Amino acid sequence: MALLERVATLLRANLNDLVDKAEDPEKLMKQLVLDMENQLMQVKTQVAIAIADLHVLDKKRKEHESAAEEWKRKAELAVKKDADDLARAALERVLSSEQMAKGFAEQLEDQKAEAEALKAALRKLEQKLAETRSRCEILIAQHRRAKVVGRAQQAQHKADPVQHEASLAKMRTRIVGAEAENAAHGELAGGDSLEDRFAALEREEQIDALLQNLKSQHPA
Structure with missing residues (x-):
């Protein structure tokens, strides 16, 4: 049955592998649970139909068995009355x-096997669905926590005092270099002219403006 094949596919699904390959794990897990719930409803419907068919087939079998017994009684009656033609017809x-009773009995056995297969699939799917729901809840929580931790680590990296100190040190180096360059130019000029002083x-x-700008970007 195609339905049982679909159920078997869901039962074989490796949740971890699916999550690892998914672009949106949460969406995938929710869809997987929804698919399993839909299949579960279909299996339940098929189980109910199979059980109903069992009752119908069993009723037909009993009806033909009763009919056979009744015709046997009539055949015996015809023999007692020396009505061989009626006896032969009976x-x-x-x-x-x-x-007919034998045919319905065979169908009944086949239907029992099919009903049992559907019941077994239903039990397995119910168990798998419960496990998948629990597993999905855990994985979704882990996925959300991982995203929060990732954002926190990014924020921490931006506010890392080591990085902050490195930026300050780099700016101090630039300032010191600028001051040294200025002093060197003054010495080469041989004196502090009015232009040099300005x-x-x-x-x-x-x-000073560079330093204040740096401090505003990286408050202590």
């Missing part, structure tokens, strides 16, 4: 009813 009905003030002002 015996013909006996054979026909017995054959240039130095402007350089210091730029340096």
